[in-house]
Amino acid sequence: MEKKFSPQSLSRLFFMLYLLFCLFFTVDAQLPDKKIADKYGLIILPPNEKLEPAPEWLQKADMFTNGGGVWRDYRFVLKDTLMTRIVRIRSGNGPMEMTGHYPVETIGSFDGSLIKGVSLVSHIPHSKKAYEAAHKQGFKVIPYLHFTDIHSFYADQDVFLFQHPEILLKDETGKWVHISMDGSDRAFRFLTCANSPSYWKLSLAYVKKMMDWGADGVFIDNVGLRKPCFATKFKASNPEFPPYTHEHLFPDTTQNYAWDRLLQNISALVKSYGEDKIVLLNSGIGTPFQKNGDCCMWESFIYSWAWEGRRNTWADVKKRAQDNAWYLSTGRRITALSTINRSRKEAKDDAFWAFSAARLVDFIWWASLNGTGAEALYQAHMGKGLEPFKETNGLAFRVYEKGLIVLNDSEEDQNIELTLPADFQPKRLLDLYNGSQIIQVKNKKIKVVVFKKTARVYLLPQSL
Ligand SMILES: [Zn+2]
Incomplete structure (x- = not known):
C-alpha cells in the first residue's frame, strides 16, 4: 500500500493547536513596565507570533555540523584580569583587587576541506577571526549561546555574576537555583531571570557583539520551560555585592512569557543584520518556544552520545514530522542531530540511515562525519x-x-x-x-x- 507523508487532516489539527497557542499568548500579551524599560534603555518590540518562512538558503540546507577538528590550534583560555570585587575579609566585607577570568577563544586556522559542502557550521569559536576565516572559505557560521543560566567563575557571555547579582532567579524560599542537568545540580551554574531587564540588556548586547563580528545568526541552547522567579519579593541586602535591586520588566507575568518575548527580541535583533540571518533553537520539537526560531532542533536523533546503536524507528521519525507539519509547512526547519560513533563498525551505515531518514521528511541532518566513512554526505545536496x-x-x-x-x-x-x-x-x-x-x-x-x-x-x- 502506498502511503503519503503529511496527511492534510493532521497538519490542519496541528495548525489549529498552534492558533490556540497564539491566541493564548495574544490574549495574555503583556506590556512591559515602561519606566523600567527606559531605565535600562530597552526598546521592547510588540509580540510577534507570525511564522515567516526561514531564509531560502536554510530551506534548501541538507546538513549542519559543529565541525570538530576544523579549527586548527583552537584554544579556549580564561584570561586573568585584575578587577575590584567585594570579598569577605576578617573584619567584614570589603572591596579587593583580585583576578577575574575573561574567556578568549583563538584559532590558528580553519580547514573547511574536512566539511566541504556542509550548509552551516554551528558552535564556532566566539572569535571575529573564526567568523572571517570560515566566511573566506564559503561557510555560514553561528556561535553557541545560552540564556537560561550563567557560569559563576568567569565572564559568561561577557557577564560576571559578581557584577550582576540582579539577574539571578530566586525560588520561593529566596534561594538562587543551580541549573539541573543530566541528573545533577551544576555547582557553578545558576539560573537567570528571563524577566530581568538587566539580563535582557546584557543578553541582547552579547548577541549584538556576535552579529557585529559577522555571525550568520545564533544557536541558542536550553530553550525550555523556565522556573518561576520570586526574587522581587526578597529585599534583604547581601554584603557580598554592592546594593542591587531585582526588577521585572513585565510586572505581572510568568518566566515563560518573558522568555518567549526575549527570544522574539533576540530574533528581531539577529534579523536586523539581514533577512538571511537565522536563529536556531535547541527547544526540542513540539514545544512552545520552537516558533521563535527559523529552525529548531531534535537532539539525539536515532543515534546519541547517550546510547549505543539505533533508537527512534522510521515510524517514530514519520510521526514526529507529521506532528510538526504545521511548522515545516510555513518554511521553518527542523534539524535532527545524530552522534555517529565512529568506532562502531556500522558507523557508515548509521550515517546513511540517519541522513536519509531526516531528509526524507524534510529535516536538516546534523552530524560530524570525520572518520565515519560517510564524509561524502556533507556534499549531498538533493x-x-x-x-x-x-x-x-x-x-x-x-x-x-x-x-x-x-x-x-x-x-x-x-x-x-x-x-x-x-x-x-x-x-x-x-x-x-x-x-x-x-x-x-x-x-x-x-x-x-x-x-x-x-x-x-x-x-x-x-x-x-
Ligand atoms: Zn526575576
Whole structure:
C-alpha cells in the first residue's frame, strides 16, 4: 500500500493547536513596565507570533555540523584580569583587587576541506577571526549561546555574576537555583531571570557583539520551560555585592512569557543584520518556544552520545514530522542531530540511515562525519523534493531535483526498480555509498539494491 507523508487532516489539527497557542499568548500579551524599560534603555518590540518562512538558503540546507577538528590550534583560555570585587575579609566585607577570568577563544586556522559542502557550521569559536576565516572559505557560521543560566567563575557571555547579582532567579524560599542537568545540580551554574531587564540588556548586547563580528545568526541552547522567579519579593541586602535591586520588566507575568518575548527580541535583533540571518533553537520539537526560531532542533536523533546503536524507528521519525507539519509547512526547519560513533563498525551505515531518514521528511541532518566513512554526505545536496516520499513494502523513497534517497526499513534485502517522475532530469546517478558506482536512468526508471535496514543516497554526479 502506498502511503503519503503529511496527511492534510493532521497538519490542519496541528495548525489549529498552534492558533490556540497564539491566541493564548495574544490574549495574555503583556506590556512591559515602561519606566523600567527606559531605565535600562530597552526598546521592547510588540509580540510577534507570525511564522515567516526561514531564509531560502536554510530551506534548501541538507546538513549542519559543529565541525570538530576544523579549527586548527583552537584554544579556549580564561584570561586573568585584575578587577575590584567585594570579598569577605576578617573584619567584614570589603572591596579587593583580585583576578577575574575573561574567556578568549583563538584559532590558528580553519580547514573547511574536512566539511566541504556542509550548509552551516554551528558552535564556532566566539572569535571575529573564526567568523572571517570560515566566511573566506564559503561557510555560514553561528556561535553557541545560552540564556537560561550563567557560569559563576568567569565572564559568561561577557557577564560576571559578581557584577550582576540582579539577574539571578530566586525560588520561593529566596534561594538562587543551580541549573539541573543530566541528573545533577551544576555547582557553578545558576539560573537567570528571563524577566530581568538587566539580563535582557546584557543578553541582547552579547548577541549584538556576535552579529557585529559577522555571525550568520545564533544557536541558542536550553530553550525550555523556565522556573518561576520570586526574587522581587526578597529585599534583604547581601554584603557580598554592592546594593542591587531585582526588577521585572513585565510586572505581572510568568518566566515563560518573558522568555518567549526575549527570544522574539533576540530574533528581531539577529534579523536586523539581514533577512538571511537565522536563529536556531535547541527547544526540542513540539514545544512552545520552537516558533521563535527559523529552525529548531531534535537532539539525539536515532543515534546519541547517550546510547549505543539505533533508537527512534522510521515510524517514530514519520510521526514526529507529521506532528510538526504545521511548522515545516510555513518554511521553518527542523534539524535532527545524530552522534555517529565512529568506532562502531556500522558507523557508515548509521550515517546513511540517519541522513536519509531526516531528509526524507524534510529535516536538516546534523552530524560530524570525520572518520565515519560517510564524509561524502556533507556534499549531498538533493535540491528540491519533486514529490513527497512514497513507501511500499517497508521501502521508502523520495525523488529530488538532483537525486533520490531510498530507505529500506523492512527485514528483507530489496532489489527493486523504482519509477521516477516525468520531470526528473538526470540520466546517470552516483551511488554515494559506494562512491564510484554509476547507475543509469532508463525510461524514467532506476534499478537499485538496498539491503535490509539500510539506506542509500543517489546523486547527480556533477552536483558533488
Ligand atoms: Zn526575576
